[in-house]
Structures are given as structure tokens and as C-alpha cells.
Amino acid sequence: MKVPAAVVAQEVPREAKPLPELQQHFVDLAFGMFIHYNIPTYMEDDWADPDASPAIFNPKKLNTDQWAAAAKSANMSYGCLTTKHHSGFAIWDTKTTPYNVMNSPLKKDVVREYVNSFRKAGLGVMLYYSILDTHHKLRQGHITPAHIQFVKDQLTELLTNYGKIEALIIDGWDAPWSRISYDTVPFEEIYRLIKTLQPECLVMDLNSAKYPGDFLFYSDIKSYEQNAGQHISKENNKLPAMSCLPLQANWFWKSSFPQTPVKDADKLVNDNLVPFNSAYCNFMLNVAPNRDGLIDENALVALKRMGELYKRPAHLPKVPVATAPIISSNLAKKCAVNGSWSNDMWLMDFAVDDDYGTNWLSHPSVKQPWLEFDLGSEKAFNTVVITENSPNVSAYSIEYFSGGKWYPLLNGSQRERIKVNRFDRVWGSKIRFNMNDFRKAPEIAEFGVYNERR
Template sequence: MNTNFFKRKWQTGLLLGLLSFLAVTGQCQPQKSLKQLQEDFVNLKFGMFIHFNIPTFADADWPDPDAPASLFNPTKLDCDQWAKAAKSANMTYGCLTTKHHSGYCIWDTKTTDYNVMNSPLKRDVVREYVNAFRKNGLKTMLYYSILDTHHKIRPGYISTEKVDMVKVQLTELLTNYGEISALVIDGWDAPWSRISYEAVSFQEIYKLVKQLQPNCLLMDLNAAKYPTDILFYTDIKSYEQNAGQQISSETNQLPAMACLPIQYNWFWKKSFPTDQLKKAEYLVNENIVPYTKAYCNFMLNVAPNSDGLIDQNAMDELKKIGDLWKDDGSRAKLPDLDAPIIAENIAKFRRSNASWSDDMWIMDFGNDDDFHTAWVSNPRIQTPWYELVLDQRQPFNAITIVDSRNCIKKYRLQYFDAGKWETLFDGENSDKIKVHRFDTVWGKQVKIIIDESTTAPAIAEFGVYNEER
């Protein structure tokens, strides 16, 4: 790790100056509404995910985080071949892994020596990728991992300096390579990464991305734990099919992305040139066609080999896809959506109280950051209530209630301040996920009183947020 960089740069205030300047210049872009950007993404329909990084040369998706920078050595790198392969399948964009979980950067970053410029290649792969795809009429997206095992951006080691490193790397990627349609984030708020949205603030990263490129969508690959009814911590709902995440093409109402590798894994393996691939017929009929009718963009991963080329068997299958599927010109119009939740949930793991419930479903389950558990009211209670006790009197301006049984019809929301309860909402709302946004108030307790429900209510998560607006 280049520790001298931290001492030399961040302590002199370069970060704040750079971000302030770029935030202003980013706002000069003509800005589309979020809904229009989401529709634009959905209507791209089909694109190429490109897992290509130091794992390509280690024959492992999770290589040794101390593998030398020199291991990265694609002697025949040809991003134009990738782009032409995408075109042959009638894809509309690419998405490249700029930095995966092992922390290796395949662009000319100034934040660390662990990058492609210190490899035998000594060429900026991100630059060659965006140039090649744009030359071939394709949109460009980038993938970036928050988890970074080489630089120890992982639980127990998160620091202000390391969060600053993330911000500067994202700033480089979103200012030096032209228009980026979407930034796909990974290694964040996942059971295997254990880096929470508080340890690395989602709201801060989200705001930075939007300041740098207002028309860039931010998509978190690890949003699977959140309900499918509204957007939590992402502009686009994602489904990693290899991990068992399956979108419902019958009921989905959110802008979505489903991803799958054409090979058996994400990064290239030595057996790939002769391995059986997923067949074009399956990819078209079971993925592209149904998903494009359900507000869902399909991202097919094609892993280039250690020479920097796509294997011939994958090239052939992509051409078959292009022969079977062509964009029919239809364009989706998304339903009206709430804006995504991006702020820290200040209610998470705080003390809670409630009316009577059985011991196995007590109030702690209503704010445990697990949407598969819930506080469940005892059915004998006529007017159930649930209350959160915040650490201190603090501001908030949004509340979400995940109604597990979709049974709560009429309720009151209250907050406690200056010795009395004040009402935020008193009325009917039959949504499964109830979202309330309001002018900022201050308080240290928040309560829901349920006046009408069709069965004993169950609250999976009660969230309280102070959103920047």
C-alpha cells in the first residue's frame, strides 16, 4: 500500500479541493430526472459484464491480496475485440471491473502503486475499454468494489483515510473517462463483506457520484436483502442469479438488472476455452426476452482470458445470441416510484418497545436490519403499537415501515419531543412498504400506533432517516 500518498495528499487538503472543484463541474452536465435515467437503463435491455482484473491471472475469483502487481500481464489485450463481440450479440453497453475485491486498479490511479501502470502492460485498461466501446457505438459502465483486501478496506480496518481513498478513486473514474452511464458497486453491505452503509457512508458516496456525473446511475449489487417493492440504497434493483437471486418477471415493478456469467464463473479460468457455455437459446428465451418485458436489463458476463482476449467458444456463442435476438424497438415506461432510500437508518439496532407479542417475535426483530424477521403483535391486542428509542434527540425527515403481512391499513405516526408526542401522520395507507417523507423534525422517540389491520400486524423493519435534500 502506498502509505506516503495518504500522508502527502490527504493531509494537505487535496481531497476536499478536488471534490469541490469537480462537484461544480459535474453539475454543468444537462441533468435528466432519475426516472428518465432508470428508463434509459432498462431500455438498453442487454449488455456485457466484463470481469477482467488480477483474478484473471490467478485462476481464482479471490486471489491472494498480496499477489504482485506484475501478475497482471495480458500480452494481446484488445478491447476492440470485446466491443465487437458485444455488438455481435446485439448488446448495447459494457461494464468493466475497474477494481475487484483484491484491490487491484486497472486504470492509471494516483492513489496506490497497486495498479496496472506497475504491471508489464503499463497501459490504462479502463481508457482502452471506454474508447473501444464508444468507437463501436456502445455505452460504458464501470464496476467498483468497496471491499478491498489488499488495502484492508474491510471490517476492523475502516478509517477516514481509507474512505477518502475510495472517494478519490471514484472521482478519478468519473472525471477522467467521459460519460459513464452507471457505476456498479460491490462488496458493500453484504454478509460476506460486512462493510456497512454506516462504516462507508452510502449517502456520501451517492451524493459524490451525482455531483461528479448527475446522469450516472449508482447500482449496488448487494441490495438483494432489501424488499422488492421500493429501492433501498440503489437506483436500480439488482439480481445476481449465480447467488440464487431471481427476479419475478410477472410482478416486478422496479427498474432492475439481472446478471449471469456465460461461463461457469465470473473470472476466466484455464478450463474456459473448452468448457461448455450457457447456450444462446437459454440466454435469449429464459433471460433476455422475459426480463426486457419486466423492466429488467440483462447483463451477461463474458470473461476475457489471460491474453486479454475473449475465447473463441464465447465469441461463437455471442454471435448465436445476436442471430436469435434483436431489439424489437419496444420501450418500457416505468410506474411511478418513490426516490431511493440513501440515508443511514438511525433506528437500526436502537432500543425498542412494543405492545404484547410472543417472546419469539419481540420488538428487537423490528429494527434488526433483517427483513426476514419481524416484531409480531399478539392477536389479542386491539390497538398495537411499536416504539423506537433513539440514542439522543436528533433530526429526521423520513420513515419507512415494512409491513410483512401487508395487513396494516390505518395508523398514526408520532414522535416525542419537548415532553409531548407530536403527530406526523394519521390516516390510511395500504402499501406493503409505507414511506413517509416530511419536513425535518427533532426527537428521541418514534412510534406507530396501529388503528386498523386485517390480521395481527408484523413489522419487519421500522426505519428512521435524516436525508440530505
Template sequence: MLPNLVKGQPAKPSPGKDLAALQQAFVDLRFGMFIHFNIPTYMDQDWADPEASPAIFNPTKLDCNQWAKAAKAANMTYGCLTTKHHSGFAIWDTKTTDYNVMNSPFKKDVVKEYVNAFRANGLKVMLYYSILDTHHKLRPGQITQKHIDMVKAQLTELLTNYGEISALIIDGWDAPWSRISYDDIPFGEMYTLIKSIQPNCLVMDLNAAKYPAEALYYTDIKSYEQGAGQHISKESNKLAALSCLPINDNWFWKTSFPSRPVKEPAKLVNDNIIPFNNAYCNFILNVAPNRDGLIDENAVAALKEIGKLWKHQGPTQKLPAADAPIIAHNMAKHQATNSSWSDDMWIMDFATDDDFGKPWISNATVKQPWFEVDFKYSRPFSAIVIAEAGRRPRIKKYRLEYYADGAWKPIVAGENTGKIKVHRFQPVTGERVRILIDAFDAPPQIAEFGVFNEK
């Protein structure tokens, strides 16, 4: 029997489904409620003091059923609660830290209250979790194995004790403001852990700002935070996606919220829900409960109005086929490179600098461009991803090769005309890998050349 299981919830997740089917099911949900509710609620801030006392967290009138009813009124299909935000306060009964809700005056597991209420109202359950944790000093330059173990233990609790979780929305990972890389807290290990406990739990990392829109880098669903300037292309998106926005001006509740207008329901419907749903994108609207643990009347009224203006029409259009997410460590990152002639301002090192905004660009006079990564010693790898820069792809035909036992050996001859060229193959072991470009319609420019040893 699993420990501390929420009463009435299954002890084991259902058998694993195909990822494409899970992505389709997520997009088909269309519209849900983000719920930013945590210790920042009591500080009039979105980023709380990491040393804030648990004594301030006391939602004396907490009613997660009210949240669920408000979501149903808007024809939402799921909720997602901030189990832990950037300052590290956990609003569930965790055994990993004393900095949690059970040591507050409230002394009740908010995650448990939330999942029970939303399921009772026929809504699916998702959870938000922050990798950045300033209370526990889980931040750049200070990360230890204990931090990695804590993240694993917390994710295990959340995925073991609360029944089936449809998705985890993870924040503060590989973001320019958190600066915690997928190597500091190893993404592949966490992804594998999540899927081993709940195979049908989608993993979403809020990382769309950094990575190209044409591929799933370190996420099952392409996520866009509008307030951070991340906007999906409603015309060209072909990936399962999520776009998020708060109904108020901020994510966490502020003392001004009850008296300030919320976003117009008609605008949320016509500028967000409908066009996003038509672009393979689910829309999640944040509604922040107040310090009593209730959603303010103006927000409740707006949700009712949304429900009058918009109805859930069932499944969306079928998602196009897509490559599986890239989840492994990029072995080429910051490795030595070489190439055919390129101007110094577009030198080859830019193709392995983990920055998609600065590409290697071949000199226009070179007729047979090539680019190479040198690991200095033999290493196994099983995938290569070439991300072209610019608005359109330029490379038309190419070959990938690896160097082993004193000779170059073929991997694949490619004619992938997309901007992101993903190649997965049986593992090979080599000390160098290269691309030979045989046909192009403009000087090739590679934003990032990734090499991965996928398990």
C-alpha cells in the same frame, strides 16, 4: 481543464436528468456485457490473493475493440468493466495506490482502452467498483478515515477522467460475505459525491439479497445476481432492475474456459433477456476475457448466435411510478424499542435489528397495536420507512407520531397499503417516534422500522 481526461471525451457531464427518466433509459437498454477482467484472470480464481504481484498482469494482446465488436454482434447496448475487484488491484492509471496496472508489465490504462473502444462502437459505458478491498485492508474491523478518503478519490478519478459513465455497479458493500456496512463506508456521502460529479450516473449496489423487492434501498436500480440466489419476480416486479449471469461457469476467466461449453444462446435469450425485459429488468451477461486480453472463440460464437436469435426492439414498457431511493443512514438501527404486547419470540427489537428476515409481530389479541423507537435524546429526521414482513401487507391504516417537548405530535396519517410504506416530510426533531396501527386484517408484523434524516 480536468486532469488526464480521455481524448475526445467531454470535460463536463450533461445536465442532471430526472431519476425516473434515467431508470427508464437504463431499462430500455435491455441487454449488455459484464466484463470481469482483473488480476484474478491470472490466478484461475474468482477471488485473487490480495498480495498477488502486479507482475502477473500482462494481457499482451489486449483488444477492447474485439470485446466491443462481440457485444455489438449480440445486439448489446453497453459494457461494464471491473475497474477494481475485491483484492484491490486497479486497472486504471490511479494516483491513489501503487497497486495498479501501471506497475504491471502491461503499463497501460485498461479502463481508458475499454471506454474508448466501446464508445467508438456506439456502446454506452458503465464501470464496476468493489468497496471490499483486501489488499488495502479495507474490510470489517479495519476501516479508517484513510480508507474512506481512498474510496472517494478512486471514484472521483473514475468519474472525472473517462467521460460520461452511465452507471456504476458497486459490489462488496452491505453484503453478508463482505460485512462492510453503509455506515463503515458512508453510503450517503459516496452517493452524493457520485451525483455531484456526474448527475446522470446511476448508482447500483448489488444488495438485492438483503432488502425487500418492493423498494430501492441504497441503490438507483434493483440488482439481482443469479449465481448468488438472487432472482427477480418476473410476475410482480415493478422497479427498474438488473439481473446478471456469466456466460461461463465463473465470473473471471479460467484455463478450462476455451474447451468447456458456454451457456446455450437460445436459453439465454428465452429464459433471461426476453422475460426480464418484460419485467422492467435489464440483463447483463458476463463474458470474461482471457490472459491475452481477448474473448475466447466459443464465447464470441455464442454472442453471434444470440444476435441472430434476438434483436433490440427499442424502448420497453413504461416503468410504474416508484419512491426515490433510500440513501441515508438508518437512525433506528439497533436503537431501543418498545411496543404493545408481542410474544418473546417475535419481540419488538427485531424491527430495528437490520435483519428483514426477523419481524416484530403483534400478539393476536391486541386490538390497537403500537411500536416505538427511543433515541434517548432529540434528533432531527425527515423520513420513515415501514417494511412489513410476510407475503402480503397487513396494516391498513396507521398514524406516525414523534415525541418532543413532553408531548406526542403528529407526522402523518397513513393509508398506504403496500408492503413498504415510505413517508417523507419536512424535518422534525424528537427523541422518540412511533406508529399507531388503527386498522389491520391480521396481526401486524414489521420487518424493519427505519428512520432517516435525508438531506
């Protein structure tokens, strides 16, 4: 039964808790169950055929109460379900597309079953949603305004009809493999829609393949997907974070799973869960239900063993208050750049190429290096973020060009690798970055200019 929007609205506080408090709460949750269950469950590939028939989605014994009981047995505190993966099949009662679970043999809203079971067990509820959608051709080179509205409509359903959602994990967005940028599908619009519908819902984009680990770009929580080679620094992390890993060999269930050993419960606890709890990091362990809609026995045994080994600490470390995340579009991305002499092939264009793995490198002989960014026309902006290859520049100044004249904007002395400069809004067509003090020839990975709504 669909929950009336008016009822859900009463569950969402009018005055949202501040972001640092929500981030601390997420870290305090410590341990949860990622649940990859969708149409790829019924294939041998995690990336399903985008034209796979809903007829194959046919669990005979779907039991989300069993999922919740398994999570409780491991001393987990929440779940997170894949509402839609990259092939576009929706496992809720959506009005946005016929490609959904109500047109499968099951004809039952799996998201509804999941949220009811986990709440009944006293567990928190999170959801996963993929922007990349190969069935509906929501992919690079094909995206239209109708696609953007489609995303907004689907998220509105998920955040209106299913009660309080603690966090929304978003995937397939501005990743090197999806190639859907935060401009093509506008991040800030989607982020603000989510916060309007549920002010206390954290937005967690799985974007660590691209963005640095020491600042929150386009996410309320820093995420690490271990299977993709993304690993948190347990010693140095200062951000609210999440690390995820599948218990089995793949994210989605495979026919070999019942006979294949799962990851060792003792190692998962001692090498992941316990040290992550001390590093401001929540551990999300994926468990893949099988084609009957049940968790296999070998996974249940491992989860129970983890619960015997692990008890969530009564008090976890207090997360350092992070600078507010960047959620706006970068006005300087791939703009025209001039500057002082570059070293070898590392020209100034690398400072705006939207790739944090490349750098503009100043020639060592230059004593006062500078970069000048041409925005093309007068634009409003109120934030500049300078990302170095490593901490180096310790004094700098920024100027802006408006109405045919240069004006001083700020003098900075931040020593961090990522220097976030927020100021009152100005208008300008060019920005000049002067590097005044540094230990070695400056290396600038990215220079970002933003017009934040504040």
C-alpha cells in the same frame, strides 16, 4: 493519455435529467456485457490473493476492440468493466495506490482502452467498483477515515478522467458477506459525490442479498445476481432492474473455459433476455476475457448466436415511476424499542435489527398494537419507512416525542408492504408507531427513520 478534467466536465450536462428518465433509459438499453477482467483472471479463484503480485497481470494480446465487436455481435448496447474487484487491484492509471496496472508488465490503462473501444463502437460505458478491498484492508474492523477518502479519490478519478459513465455498479458494500455497512463507509456521502461528479450516472449497488425487491434502498436500479440465487419476479416486478449472469461457469476466466461449454445461447435469449425486457429489467451477461486479454472462441460463437436470435425492441414498456430511493442512514437501526405484547420469541427488537428476514410479531390478542423507538437524543428526521413481512396494516398513525411531550406526526393508509412516509423535518427523541387497522397480527420486518437532505 489522461483526459483533462475540463474537457470531461463539458460532456456532463449542467441540468441533469430526472432520475425516472435515467432509469427508463437504462431499462431501454436492454442488454449489455459485464466484463470481469482483473487480477483474478490470472488465478483459479474469483476472490484473488490480496497480496498477488502485479507481475502476474500480463496479457500478451489485450484487444478491447475485440470485446466491443463481440458485444455488437450479440446486439448488446453497452459494457461494464470491473475496474477494481475485492482484492483491490486497480486496472486504471490511479494515483491512489501503487497496486495498479501501471506497475504490471502491461503498463497500460485498461479502463482507458475499454472506454475508447466501446465508444468507438457506439456502445455505452459503465463501470464496476468494489468497496470491499482486501489488499488495502478496507474491510470490517479495519476501516479508517483514510479508507473513506481513498474510496472517494478512486471514484473521483474514474468519474473525472474517462468521460460520460452511464452507470456505476458498486459491490462489496452492506452485503452479509462483506459486512461493511452504509454507516461505516457512508453511503449518502459517496452517492452525492458520484452525482456531483456526474449527475446522470446511475448508482447501482449489488445489495439484493439484503434488501427487499419491492423498493429501492441505496440504489437507483434494483439488481439481481442470479449466481447468488437472486431472481427477479418477471410477473410482479415494478422497479427499474438489472439481472446479471455469467456466460461461463465463473465470473472471471479459468483455464478450463476454452474446453468447457458455455451457457446455451437460445436459453439465455428466451429464458432471460426476452422476458426481462418485458419486466422493466436490463440483462447483463458476463463475458470473461482470458489471460491474453481476449474473449475465447466458444464465447464469441455464443454471443454471435444470441445476436442472430435477439433484436432489441424498438419500444420497451414504460417503467412505473418509482418512489425516490432511500440513501440516508437509518437513525433507528438497533435502537432501544418498547411496544405492546409480542408473540413468542419475536420481540420488538427484531423491528430494528437491520435484517429484513426477521420480524417483530404482535401477539394476536392485542387489539391496538404499538411500537416505540428511542433514538437516544433529539434528532432531526423527515422520513419513516415501515417494512412489513407482507401487506397487512392498512391504517396507522405516527407520533414523535420532543421537549417532554408527544405530538401527532401523520396518519397513514398505505396498503403496500413497504410504506414510505415523507414529511417536513421535525425533531424528536422518540417515535411511536400505532397500528389501527389490519387483517391479522402485524409483522414488522424493519422500521426506518431517516433525515434526508431535501
